[in-house]
Amino acid sequence: MTAWFVIVVPLVIMFFTLFMERVEARLRHVAVQENEVEELLENARPDEVRALFRQGIGRALELFQLRRVGRAGRLRTRRSRDRS
Template structure:
């Protein structure tokens, strides 16, 4: 019985470490810089704040950045496709 535990424990520990790596990777995709948060809070419209409450910060920040680019007249082909699709 102890031999089985000796063999299974490292395997289970490795599987747990791999699962935690996946969780960490997903969480790192959702992080934003403090400067981005400050810019958003200073210049967000009511629609963007509603998007923040409904869909989370990454979507609201993307919408805010699209509006800023559109207002400044600088729009790339990727931005135009994103606006048409979303």
């Protein structure tokens, strides 16, 4: 009985760690990056802060990123107009 215990426990631990590594790898792609949160907190507008408290970090970051993308799009349009 002890021999089975000595063989089974390390195998169970090994398979558990492999499973958790896969879960962690998937979560790493879905999770919010630390620098995104810092940038949001430093440059947030009132509507983004309101979304942060009412709907959570996901919605606040979504609004912040939409604003950044919109600003980048406007800059590209201005640069293309200036070159013409």
